[in-house]
Amino acid sequence: MWRDTLLVAGKDLRIEARSRVALSQVAPFGIVALVLFAFALGPDRAPMAKGAPGLFWVAVLFSSVLAIQRSVSVESVDGARDGLRLSGLDPAGQFLGKTLSVAAQLVVLEVVLGLGVVLLYGANIETFWLIVVSCGLGTIGLAAAGTLYGALSAGLRVKETLLPFLLLPVVAPVLLAGTRMWQAALTGGTPSNGTPWFHLLIAFDAVYLALGVVVYGPIQETA
Amino acid sequence: MAPESPPTSALSLRDVVALSGRFPLLAGVDLQVGVGETVLIEGPNGAGKTSLLRVAAGLVPVASGRATVLGLDPARHRTEVRRRVGLLAHASHLYDDLNVRENVRFAVKAAGADTSRIEDACERLGLTGRLLRTGAAKLSAGQRRRVALAVLVARAPELWLLDEPHAGLDASARSLLNELIVEATAGGATAIVVSHEPELVESMATRSITITGGRVTGECRLNSAPARFVHVA
């Protein structure tokens, strides 16, 4: 399974390296979202700085939908999805591989958006490791849940409109937890503030990773 | 990838019914293909020829009846069956953003096959030099076919399932394809070829099967013996 994971992840990341969709389209979209938020909240930086954690995560969430869409559409050309089935690759490995690849892209995205938030909104990071932990855990959860829903909506013609509607409510806990942890990080909060959120993210990640490993194969065989 | 004991039957279908929702793709197919045979499958459009190949590849589940591929149940031993069977479909399963070499490497590694034969396979199919580094999006249909074939040759599966393989290939590619099939079967593999141009395959096929309405409706022995067409109702 792990060999297949690395194989699929490598393939997806190589495709991304070639086509640079995440870098040239998804990341700019995230930045655009940040700019629009700034326009919406008014020229004063105070409300922006206050809302920075939440706005960061909302931008990440919207961008992750695009990243998932891209990850799914890579397989829909020339029957590649059939090809993956035919290859005998372990479905769990395929799931983890795609999740890994999406997670890697999201991490890069978050670095960009994080910089954006610091520079554009004047957010002041006091506890850096809280940021890292929240982003890391949140990314895994987003990638796992997203890959699952992506697989579910893969063959559908309406997947562009359906996927956001299906995915975003489900990952709301990631938004809540991530925002709270970022808030703690920006105000120099103590680790104890973040503990229940930390557990929540771990639970979310564990649930969707486990679900994906078990269920990805049967989903693919559904046509 | 070595089999435990060499099976004598490459494909065994007994009254197999395969469904797509409510629609019967195969409506009771009986077919036995021994190892080393080359079988030609003919029939009109929509008869179920492609579906038969897909059932053999383990892509379409068997709704009723018994199917055995290389001695294994494709439903129970899904991964193993897929690794030992190679399907050349209408689609080439290539990633547009990767070049030819990367596509072949990925497909071969994904199937768990040995990567050492990739170089030779690509050379054999005329995929050399700049072509190897060309992105799959820029390839013509015939070239895509060649890439898919290269994957097949490099993987060297025990059962070759070819769906109208000659379509879209030029004359030299066609004769190359025939060479490859003959070589593969001489090396112990089995080939099942669906074709609308039977004259291309008849010279190497041991048998010809006709599929109509999801069932086998005709079978005749080929090869050196002159064909005596027998209708099997």
Next chain:
Amino acid sequence: MTTDTSVQSPRVMWATRVIGLLALVGTGLTVWLGLWVTPPDKVQGDLVRLVYIHPGVAWVALYLAFGLAAACSLLYLWPRTRSLFWDRLAAAAVEVGVVFNVATLISGSVWGKPTWGVWWAWDARLTSTAVLLVLFLGYLALRRVPAEPEVRAKRSAFAALFAAVDVPIVHFSVLWWKTLHQGATVLNPNLSPTIHGSMAWTLLLGFVALTLAFVWMLLVRYRIGALEDFLGSGELDMALLERQSEGAGPTPEPLGTADDARAPVKASR
């Protein structure tokens, strides 16, 4: 394919009518008792009368409908118990659940306005309910995609599974995010003394009546779904049987016309 004729059996239809009648009577009784007979609360005044409706619809939407849909989806996914019956039941539960969910949100909002001063105060319970509503709607949107019943059932069941495991996580995350809702007065382990006497009975009656209403709507909706499927598959089966007997008949046909042996609308395979 399951031609679930049990849904059309006279016994079930009679039971459905009885349940419907009971639900109607129960709800009517609750309304009468709630609006006129029971006394207003010391603190909340007449507003407390919503307690006869709101927790009732909330219980149905959040636990009954959702729980049923999740359980049925699991039963469908489990190979040994796979049957389109579970899929139809789950879909019916979700649809009716949407109705009750909206009722929960509206009654909660109406109750909250005088108490909190705003129509929507992002109270934890109501917010979780709102998220559940969106998850329900997502499920229904997915079901609307045209597909074979088995494919649609499998897809919906997976979607239900993914949403179901999320619900407890959402619940806790929203709860920790904000806590404003008054503690559960009836489902609370330490039964609050704010409800007593005739109020308690009316509350219980409300629960029962609303549950019966849910069951009635569920049965009706299930029947509609089963009839739709039955109609579709029955015609198709007939057509296919005819086709197959045409094509695979004993008289050998020349290859040229064998095209007609299978249904005409078919891409080349």
